[in-house]
Amino acid sequence: MADKMFTAKMNDEEIKKKLTELADLTSDLKPLFRVLRQTILAAIDDNFETEGTASGDKWEELSNGYKAKKVKEYGEDKKILEASGDLRTSFIGKVTSNDLTIGSPKEYAAVHNFGYEERNMPKREIIRFSDQQIEDIVFELHWWYIKNIKYATKKI
Numbered sequence: 806m807a808d809k810m811f812t813a814k815m816n817d818e819e820i821k822k823k824l825t826e827l828a829d830l831t832s833d834l835k836p837l838f839r840v841l842r843q844t845i846l847a848a849i850d851d852n853f854e855t856e857g858t859a860s861g862d863k864w865e866e867l868s869n870g871y872k873a874k875k876v877k878e879y880g881e882d883k884k885i886l887e888a889s890g891d892l893r894t895s896f897i898g899k900v901t902s903n904d905l906t907i908g909s910p911k912e913y914a915a916v917h918n919f920g921y922e923e924r925n926m927p928k929r930e931i932i933r934f935s936d937q938q939i940e941d942i943v944f945e946l947h948w949w950y951i952k953n954i955k956y957a958t959k960k961i
Contacts, residue, residue: 830953837949838905842898848938853893856885864929
């Protein structure tokens with residue numbers, strides 16, 4: 806009796822087919838990246854609007870000398886990293902099938918985001934996210950994958 810074993814063989818062709826469909830559905834990440842691009846660009850805009858408080862602490866105030874020059878040139882109602890508005894509107898997101906890139910073509914965007922010690926410019930992080938914004942991004946990722954898994958597996 807010890808040499809007899811119960812075995813069962815499963816026909817896994819349908820499972821393999823569905824896994825292939827799922828891989829195909831998730832190989833082009835453009836739809837996901839388009840949604841994430843909007844979420845991230847909105848978070849960046851929130852940082853400009855709230856002078857950094859949307860994602861953490863408020864950005865360091867401008868030096869008195871620069872603040873006076875900025876008021877004279879652009880008026881009193883401008884926020885910390887806002888003068889002409891070019892920096893704020895320069896952030897873009899580029900999407901491909903497997904890549905999402907968010908940034909600004911303005912060289913001074915990096916100077917503001919990371920600071921510039923040699924010129925005594927403090928770091929004012931433009932691309933920074935609050936815990937809630939990170940949760941929103943993760944939610945979008947989960948939702949997209951779950952939606953695609955349900956679609957690919959609904960006939961199993």
